Amino acid sequence: MPDSNKLRMQLTCPMPKLDFDIITLGHGSGGVLTNKLLDSGVFDLLTNDILEERHDGAIINMNEKIAFSTDSFLVSPIFFPGGNIGELAVNGTVNDLAMCGAVPKYLSLSFILEEGLKMTEFWEVLVAIKFACENANVKVVTGDTKVVEKGKGDKIFINTSGIGNVHPKANIGKTRIQIGDKIIVSGNIATHGMAIMSIREGLEFESTIQSDTTNLNHTIINLIEQFGNDIHLLTDPTRGGIATVLKEIALTSDFGVDIFQRDLPMDDQVASACELLGIDPLYVANEGLFLSFVDASIANSFLEVLQNDKNGKNAKIIGSVVDTHPNQVILESSIGGKRVVSMLPGEQLPRIC
Amino acid sequence: MKHMNEYRDPELAKLYLEKIAKTVTQPWSIMEVCGGQTHSLVKNGIIDMLPKDITMIHGPGCPVCVTSLSLIDKAIHLAVNENVILCSFGDMLRVPGSKISLLEAKAKGAAIRILYSPLEAVKIAGDNPDREVVFFAVGFETTAPANALSVIHAHRKGLSNYSILASHVLVPPAMEAVINDKESKIDGFLAAGHVCTIMGNAEYYPLSSQYKVPIVVTGFEPIDILQGILMVVRQLEQKKYVVENQYARIVREEGNTAAQKVIFEVFEIKDQTWRGIGTIPKSGYAVKEKYASYDANKKFSITIDEAPEHPECISGEIMKGIKKPFECPQFGKKCKPSFPLGAPMVSSEGACAAYFHFSGSVEV
């Protein structure tokens, strides 16, 4: 998040006075300390009528067709340029629901805290969660907190699950992809992964690269309302980057994918960082980014609408679905050569040679 | 980025490709010595753009790939069994030793850190006075000054808990070994531009005249490589065999003399074992006696025997350019980047891994 937002958060949600300043095992015991932790302001921060029931589960009304998604979040360090694990956990699940064509409504929020976590850090994460929920217009309706011994966690792990109603105009699925579909990326690639890399010990560099984590649901719903049935697939290329997502889609279908390196939007600093560390941006994680497979007939107008959205200023058509090489993703390099894009064996490591 | 993006111009690439096609009149085999050039060739799809008469042969130029099994085993042993923080470049981590890789050792709890620069390892040693810090110093001549510099920095700071596990390989002796191999059929070389940045071009003159091969010192961007290929082909077609410098914006005739001084302050030349090839005389660096206390080989007196290579791996033939990766019966079958049988499949710079990633194999 931008620094101005961070300041706003600290001003609107100062940490309450507490008689403890670190998390201990007792805070996850379910007893007095757990209640003390929750009453310290967690409930106030995330308050809504369903959460206030303080029951083990939430009872909610939903329409017939709902989307349901879950994701766990572990990022090291938990604070990074452009955000923290809290908003990542909200945005991640919100976006997974949005990719189903759903309007996200309710989230569960489950913490695994490491003994010794500073309460100030936990508070900052909680405040980020509150604002991320407000931005996405979702409510946390049920939750859980557990504490693990020092050394058995990495400060804080978060699981969120979410549900939302599928938009009546949405008709999204891999089987809907057709030969000729255009593939549109909503913005600059590889930003989140390189923001994290910029502060990784031993590899760090100075930059103004900020994670692109954000909620995409309003952007997506706007597109669905305008283009409905012509949007065939939406997917967010988080871990593994756009190469992995495209390859997965190609592998589970009977068509191929062509993409063009010259059309891949990327920030100059991100591109330079990738060159410095020998990392292929195609495989770097993204957060507030999505790929759309849309009917060729609407591709240009879809792009125009997206480029007018705050989350799509750098959107571009990067390729298309073809029948010439089933299961393969082929990239045309900037000098016009062709190569196959495959999955990486494991985590991408910086290289010297 | 300036001095980089201009060498990726598609229109200029087209001009070079047209010019190469016009110049070639018969089949030629050209070896790019350096793994970085292999990477650039496949990543940019250049191989398929070249005229059919030109065959690119991928040389042994990946220091990560040719680091011997016993050294990897030793690094793993240090990280697992001793009070050591083992620091390494990222590409070394996935390379399997005789049993496991450093990445697997890390998963088992060994203290292993990935660094961008060996100078960072010296800082870590300063911050952790109660731990031994070992830098796994792999590399060609290009990396030798930085690795040597780390020893000098540690010495200057008076650190007694820093050492390097040196696995340095030298390019010219390997080129000579490749030319000398009866089975190899190489007509010309693209020499490794960044190695020459340090060492200069002098070592290549005797090779070129003695074996009658054109050697063109070449950079790494697509236009560099295409220009290098054109320069080799022009020589071959004109029956000329000299050393030329395509990468003159970076490589000086005499190399970087300050860097050479640093190298030979810390290192001396020794015979070196290359994974997949064997021992090549005078093809590596060892830490000099003067800096013995910074030599992990001496500091930790462990001997680890050289483990045998996988019997089905034909990496020697691959790295000498006798066979192409896909001519290996195990390529993409038993042998994949996630389960490499031998050296060239282990790093993305290795010829087999480069082919695997960019040339159509699917790993599910």
Add this chain to the structure above:
Amino acid sequence: MCLAIPGKIKSIDLQYNNSVRMAKVVFGGITKEVSLEMLPDADIGDYVLVHVGVAISKVDEEEAYKTFKYLEEIGELGELEDVEDYLPKKEGL
């Protein structure tokens, strides 16, 4: 390959009791601290090639320009296209 990329020296300072020249080098907008010990002559504004945190060569601008003149030089360009189109701009990214 020995991954090395060119960057521009933004500032230079002396470390380790003034014995070591370290520089801030800018690569397309990101900055990294780099040792200048192998390039005693390098100065602010120079483009240098950096490998694993050490600057190993100064980019020779004149030679860089010549790379783009090569096709013209070997006298085969006329029929293809005008090389001036491909000459690098004075100041890139």
